[in-house]
Amino acid sequence: MSVGALRNAFFATLALLGLLATSIRAQALQESMDVVVNGPQGALLLMDGQAKGTLPLQVNLSVPSGSHRFRLQLGKQAAESDPLSFQGSGQAELNLTLSGRTLVATLRITDGLLWLRDPSVESVRSTLADAVAQTARRLHSVLISGEREALYLARQKDLRQCFEECASNASLIPEGQVSYALSLRVENGTPDVSASCLVRTALLDLRTREVSARAEEQATPCRANELSVIAAKLTAQLLQDTLARPRGMIQVTSAPAGAQVRLDGRLIGTTPLQQEVFFGTRVLDISQARYITQQQSVSIQSGETTTTHIALVRTPDAPLPRPKWRIITGSVLLGAGLLMVGFGGSALSYQGKCQDESMSAETCSPYYETKSIGLGLMGVGSALTLGGVLTLAIPSKNTSP
Numbered sequence: 001m002s003v004g005a006l007r008n009a010f011f012a013t014l015a016l017l018g019l020l021a022t023s024i025r026a027q028a029l030q031e032s033m034d035v036v037v038n039g040p041q042g043a044l045l046l047m048d049g050q051a052k053g054t055l056p057l058q059v060n061l062s063v064p065s066g067s068h069r070f071r072l073q074l075g076k077q078a079a080e081s082d083p084l085s086f087q088g089s090g091q092a093e094l095n096l097t098l099s100g101r102t103l104v105a106t107l108r109i110t111d112g113l114l115w116l117r118d119p120s121v122e123s124v125r126s127t128l129a130d131a132v133a134q135t136a137r138r139l140h141s142v143l144i145s146g147e148r149e150a151l152y153l154a155r156q157k158d159l160r161q162c163f164e165e166c167a168s169n170a171s172l173i174p175e176g177q178v179s180y181a182l183s184l185r186v187e188n189g190t191p192d193v194s195a196s197c198l199v200r201t202a203l204l205d206l207r208t209r210e211v212s213a214r215a216e217e218q219a220t221p222c223r224a225n226e227l228s229v230i231a232a233k234l235t236a237q238l239l240q241d242t243l244a245r246p247r248g249m250i251q252v253t254s255a256p257a258g259a260q261v262r263l264d265g266r267l268i269g270t271t272p273l274q275q276e277v278f279f280g281t282r283v284l285d286i287s288q289a290r291y292i293t294q295q296q297s298v299s300i301q302s303g304e305t306t307t308t309h310i311a312l313v314r315t316p317d318a319p320l321p322r323p324k325w326r327i328i329t330g331s332v333l334l335g336a337g338l339l340m341v342g343f344g345g346s347a348l349s350y351q352g353k354c355q356d357e358s359m360s361a362e363t364c365s366p367y368y369e370t371k372s373i374g375l376g377l378m379g380v381g382s383a384l385t386l387g388g389v390l391t392l393a394i395p396s397k398n399t400s401p
Helices: 001-028 120-139 147-161 223-243 324-347 371-393
Strands: 030-037 044-047 050-054 061-064 066-068 070-074 076-081 082-086 090-099 102-115 141-143 180-187 198-207 210-219 248-254 260-263 266-270 273-278 280-287 293-298 303-310
Touching: 030 082, 030 120, 030 141, 044 061, 061 066, 061 147, 070 090, 070 102, 070 120, 076 090, 082 102, 090 147, 102 120, 102 147, 120 180, 120 223, 147 180, 180 223, 198 223, 210 273, 248 280, 248 293, 260 273, 266 273, 273 280, 280 303, 293 303, 324 371
Parallel strands: 030 090, 076 102, 102 141, 102 180, 248 303
Antiparallel strands: 030 061, 044 050, 044 070, 066 082, 070 076, 090 102, 180 198, 198 210, 248 273, 260 266, 260 280, 280 293
16 A cells, blocks of 8 residues: 555545544533533532532532532531432533531522624633623523533524524424523723723523513623623523513424415524424415415414414426436436447447458458448437437426415
8 A cells, every 4th residue: 555545545534533533522411411600609519429629619510420429618617418310411500508517509490692703702701601600500501611512503504594584494403402592792982992982781591592681782892891791681681581472382384395484574494394483473474486375364372282284385387396207217217328339439449340450351260240230229329329418307297276
């Protein structure tokens, strides 16, 4: 094997190992919980006998699925909790209270908040992150951080696109991992440089795939401290507005299936579809190529499932999709025809040549007589090729609904 081939194989192996490591790390993260720990300030936190840091922790605690014990040490006071069970993945809030020699531990499953990175706030991101995290915690949510944040931010481009319209029906983030995506940007100014700027925020609800709330406020001066106050205020407003909106379920089917579903003009998926949506009177648009778009008003009730079925009507004179038998037959005819044309051309190229490849007329063996078979193959091959092209190209017609 050449040096170049060995080098290519080496780099290919490294790339494969990298993908495998990423997959293993993602699987491990999905089997642990991202936990915010609340407790006495300055207390040392231990989990299963291992020190995790002094409260408040700088980052969320990653707790693997299973049963775990927690211990707090604060001066001469120390206590350990009963075993707590952590199931699956997601986010949680752990409240630890020292009461004499007893440690009271309360676990609450919470919503996860992912803050999408934006260049406009990068210079003050750390300051704003603290404000957003504290606000989220106050409203019983968890700001995603650490490795889990890096893993989810790999989908940042798709998540940002979803603030306008989700490009596909595929899940952006594994179900239950994150509830909201936060967009926070500074416009009309630069942090710590401009006299004033505009802080603009929006919250994407990942269960409904809709923007649940928007808010903005002018910052004067455009300084880190002022921006952190506004970021906390707007984040609280977005979360409170979102939590206050009742939800229901919508179930949409169509004949034929595979139609695009738009809710109030926003693409939310394809039929058959079951989706959590916000309460209220909503407008559904069901569309598919070669069919007339159907529009229907639906009333979404809080905590209930609204079911609707749409029978699409074919557009007059719209061509039917080519049936599989035509695609298969046309492809076979086309392939066979081209093959026979090739053989026919090859046969004609040997017409008149000496069979022993001699160029001397005196010693030449009988000449090849391939003209007839060559022309025959060319004729049949051309006919098959034309038949294959016509079978594939001519559209079906159906004017019936």
